[in-house]
Amino acid sequence: MKRRILGIDPGSRITGFGVIDIVGNQRHYVASGAIRTPQGATLAERVKVLVHGIHQVIDTYQPTESALEQVFVNVNPAATLMLGQARGACMTALVLRDLPVAEYTALQVKQSVVGQGKAPKEQVQYMVVRMLNLSGTPQADAADALAVALTHASHSSGAVGKLALQGLKVRGGRLV
């Protein structure tokens, strides 16, 4: 059975999305891009663009599950609030299409894609290009979203993955 994962990297101005297919042990690139919300617009207008954008991606590519990056908690409270609002809108867009949503921190994404949590952003992008056999480098937020989708793919292969999501430790495909 083919699994199709939608990864989302939420941002208050640009939200990245990436869609990949998992067939057996293979991962295939399907689509990716960025949803830009109009600057200087009201929150209502920005949320409308964001949610309609995500719904368009879901309706076009029909993913079977989704993964949302847990955002960085900024030191600036106003920026943190804005980012939280965008992330809440993304989460709403996903649950309203009845998609299961997994959540991963930036640390988990880096560990999963690069192999170590302190990897620079460029290395994550490089690994996304390699793992999905892409001919070019996607836009930065789109690449991050693909990385979240890839993280979900390796965390959620079958029942062990599901247990891992509940906080249990997995090593080499077994619970430890």
Add this chain to the structure above:
Amino acid sequence: MKRRILGIDPGSRITGFGVIDIVGNQRHYVASGAIRTPQGATLAERVKVLVHGIHQVIDTYQPTESALEQVFVNVNPAATLMLGQARGACMTALVLRDLPVAEYTALQVKQSVVGQGKAPKEQVQYMVVRMLNLSGTPQADAADALAVALTHASHSSGAVGKLALQGLKVRGGRLV
């Protein structure tokens, strides 16, 4: 023409709602309450409860416009992010039902309902009870949501109100 306003006071655990009718210069209470999201649940589960709750209120009472309180930016980044996510979910729920959404800060609500921005919460609740002729005091978050709806009612009576929302000053019903 009757206007029906839905006020929302977003919170990461409890979100208040309040519905009032405006007929001429009169304000009438329609409904109010609180949507509680399950503690310890995932963000996806909490967002689902929140959005379905708001959509149930909209479908039941059919408001013609809405007002969302601008939340306090907490000093704790994790709490600010949570609150932002809840507020983003509320905003999404409103725009997906094509409701116009106005936004008011707690200061604007206090100034509008009590007459001064530093009024304690209890005084806001007391004024809500008086202005809407209620026989009892509503739950705290429901009262805050009714206060947001009342604020919108007095800020948005006709064209002058709309200009005021765009940042122009209004005094005694005239632009100054």
